[in-house]
Amino acid sequence: MVPSAFCDRLTAVGQTLERRENLRVLQINLGRLCNMRCSHCHVGAGPDQGATQMPHAVVQQCIDALDRLRPQCLDLTGGAPEMHLSFRELVGAAWARDIPVIDRCNLTILLVPGYRDLPQWLGDHHVEVVASLPHWSQHRSDKQRGDGTWEKSLEGLRRLRAAGYGRGDPQRQLTLMTNPDGDRLQPLCDKVTDEWRQALAQYGVTFDRLIGLTNMPIARFRDWLIEQERLERYEKTLQDSFNPCAVQGLMCRDTLSVAPNGQLYDCDFNQMLDMPLPGLTIAHVMPHHLAGRTILTGNHCFGCTAGQGSSCAGATNH
Numbered sequence: 001m002v003p004s005a006f007c008d009r010l011t012a013v014g015q016t017l018e019r020r021e022n023l024r025v026l027q028i029n030l031g032r033l034c035n036m037r038c039s040h041c042h043v044g045a046g047p048d049q050g051a052t053q054m055p056h057a058v059v060q061q062c063i064d065a066l067d068r069l070r071p072q073c074l075d076l077t078g079g080a081p082e083m084h085l086s087f088r089e090l091v092g093a094a095w096a097r098d099i100p101v102i103d104r105c106n107l108t109i110l111l112v113p114g115y116r117d118l119p120q121w122l123g124d125h126h127v128e129v130v131a132s133l134p135h136w137s138q139h140r141s142d143k144q145r146g147d148g149t150w151e152k153s154l155e156g157l158r159r160l161r162a163a164g165y166g167r168g169d170p171q172r173q174l175t176l177m178t179n180p181d182g183d184r185l186q187p188l189c190d191k192v193t194d195e196w197r198q199a200l201a202q203y204g205v206t207f208d209r210l211i212g213l214t215n216m217p218i219a220r221f222r223d224w225l226i227e228q229e230r231l232e233r234y235e236k237t238l239q240d241s242f243n244p245c246a247v248q249g250l251m252c253r254d255t256l257s258v259a260p261n262g263q264l265y266d267c268d269f270n271q272m273l274d275m276p277l278p279g280l281t282i283a284h285v286m287p288h289h290l291a292g293r294t295i296l297t298g299n300h301c302f303g304c305t306a307g308q309g310s311s312c313a314g315a316t317n318h
């Protein structure tokens with residue numbers, strides 16, 4: 001582990017961070033091509049990132065790895081993962097192996113020609129959609145994702161609903177993922193979820209679950225913090241909000257993140273910070289290479305342990 005204030009804090013509370021024996025989630029980053037360019041994006045995605053897409057040879061290595069690693073879930077992310085030419089091939093490969101799939105969907109992609117059949121297609125393959133929507137209000141959502149994107153996102157949600165999503169069907173699960181605007185933490189509770197349900201119901205939108213992700217001070221969001229001269233204050237907020245109870249549930253314990261070039265990481269954030277698992281690629285990794293391995297951490301990890309804790313599956317301190 002790289003020495004850092006985060007390591008010191010873990011030591012102070014008597015915790016260590018190692019990978020668990022079983023792999024729960026294989027998360028594949030298919031590249032940074034996206035139809036949007038959000039201000040809080042921690043991967044720096046956008047419409048001009050076509051050159052970053054995962055080559056097909058690596059996609060095939062990921063499919064082969066499903067048989068060796070037997071993850072409980074395949075999690076497809078990007079960019080907009082649906083824009084990758086092999087997106088449906090990967091979903092089909094997991095479907096054939098009875099491995100559940102998560103599609104991290106930005107919603108607006110569902111309105112783009114060439115992708116409009118996706119709600120039905122995803123439903124037919126029982127894919128869980130984890131859809132990013134910063135906030136239920138138009139103003140707060142558009143502030144992060146750009147003018148007009150809230151309207152398009154809601155239309156995407158209505159199309160998902162028409163395909164059976166967000167109605168309590170376990171084979172068509174719709175999870176909304178929110179993140180705070182700017183440098184605030186966002187504690188989620190049942191009251192907030194109820195507020196979202198009531199607000200979105202007016203627009204014909206329903207969902208199964210609401211989860212929250214803390215903004216990580218890396219990539220485009222870090223640039224914004226620097227520009228606003230708020231980086232130091234935000235990093236201090238995250239450190240001051242360290243919650244030892246959030247450590248056990250950190251996603252890096254049982255998630256493996258795959259980069260478009262096949263390099264492996266403990267999580268998507270480490271991928272963006274170029275902190276790979278030395279000597280391992282998706283082409284050759286075996287379960288025993290991962291079990292018990294020390295997780296690579298840095299001070300960005302305070303973003304995952306602040307308050308309720310934060311991960312791609314929401315709070316880590318339930």
Ligand code: SF4
Pocket residue numbers: 034035036037038040041042043044045046078079080106132
């Ligand atoms: S946050 Fe999501 S939708 Fe927005 S630019 Fe990044 S990958 Fe695309």
Ligand code: SF4
Pocket residue numbers: 250251252253266267268269270295296297298300301302304
């Ligand atoms: S950023 Fe979060 S998920 Fe990644 S290694 Fe640090 S604590 Fe784990």
